[in-house]
Amino acid sequence: MEGFKVSSVSTGAAALEQLSILPIDRVLFDVMMPNLTGFEVCEKIKANPDTHLIPVVLITALFDKQDRIEGTEVGPDDFLMRPVDRTELLARARSLLTLKFQTDELERAESVPIIRHHHENFDGSGYPDGLAEEALPILARVLQLVDVYDALTTIETYRPAFSITDALQIMQMEVAKGGWDPHIFSLFEQFVRSGTADFLSRGAGAGSNT
Numbered sequence: 607m608e609g610f611k612v613s614s615v616s617t618g619a620a621a622l623e624q625l626s627i628l629p630i631d632r633v634l635f636d637v638m639m640p641n642l643t644g645f646e647v648c649e650k651i652k653a654n655p656d657t658h659l660i661p662v663v664l665i666t667a668l669f670d671k672q673d674r675i676e677g678t679e680v681g682p683d684d685f686l687m688r689p690v691d692r693t694e695l696l697a698r699a700r701s702l703l704t705l706k707f708q709t710d711e712l713e714r715a716e717s718v719p720i721i722r723h724h725h726e727n728f729d730g731s732g733y734p735d736g737l738a739e740e741a742l743p744i745l746a747r748v749l750q751l752v753d754v755y756d757a758l759t760t761i762e763t764y765r766p767a768f769s770i771t772d773a774l775q776i777m778q779m780e781v782a783k784g785g786w787d788p789h790i791f792s793l794f795e796q797f798v799r800s801g802t803a804d805f806l807s808r809g810a811g812a813g814s815n816t
Contacts, residue, residue, distance in 0.1 A: 618642030622650060625657050631706050632699060637666040637677075649680040655734035658725055661702035665690060675776055678758065681725070685762060724750065729784030739787075747787045751777065751794045770798060 613628060615621050619641045624630065633651065637644035644664045651657045661683040666673070677685065683705075684698055723737060723746040730738030758773035768776065774795055781791045 616640075618644070618647040621647055625651065625660070630657075630660055632661045632663070632702050634663045634695075634699070635665065637664050637673075645676055645680050648682050652681040652725065653733060658733060659706070661706050663698060663702065678754075678776070679780070685765070724753075727785045728781075728787045731784060742787075744790075747790050748794075750786055751791060754780075755794075755798070774798065 613624055613630070615624055618635070618639045621633065621635060622642075625633070635644050635647060639647070642650075644666070648662050648664060651660060651662055662681075663684045663686060664677065664682045665686045665688060666677070667688040683702055686695060686698065723735070723743060726732035726735065726737045726742050726746065728739060728742065728747070730736050754777060755773060758768045758776060759770065761767045777786070777791065778795075780786055781788050
């Protein structure tokens with residue numbers, strides 16, 4: 607790709623090996639790969655404290671609801687639908703690299719703890735510090751919900767927006783698995799259902815309550 611130094615591999619396992627030995631700034635791979643699927647590789651990247659801030663873009667032709675749910679749960683930073691448009695690919699790559707460089711600066715400054723705790727889970731199973739319950743900063747707990755709600759209810763090139771009801775149901779499943787603070791989620795759900803939370807989503811008005 608023009609303007610980028612590219613390292614290519616043919617399997618998910620090889621991608622993980624490259625990440626362990628090379629300073630990679632962005633990862634782009636197909637959902638359907640031999641050995642490990644793109645979903646599995648993305649999950650491993652995001653679960654590793656050494657690589658969890660590397661932007662991950664998945665390329666996919668999958669489009670049904672279960673695939674969209676699975677894709678959202680493993681935490682990619684972006685999706686591209688096949689056939690891939692070269693102009694769009696380059697634009698997304700540059701945008702994510704800019705975000706990565708900014709995040710690196712914030713991490714080095716250690717001035718934004720919210721970024722550090724974005725992947726922590728309420729039950730303590732997250733990373734990088736394994737914080738649980740009240741040890742998690744409350745702002746981090748709130749922003750986790752806002753970020754996911756925004757992602758689910760916004761139209762993307764690879765999928766339509768989820769309705770408010772479907773988005774909240776998906777989020778409730780994550781709460782039940784110990785991912786997020788159930789009390790804060792309950793308050794968040796009430797706020798969303800009150801009809802005054804459109805500003806939380808870039809796709810405000812795109813999804814319905816049904």
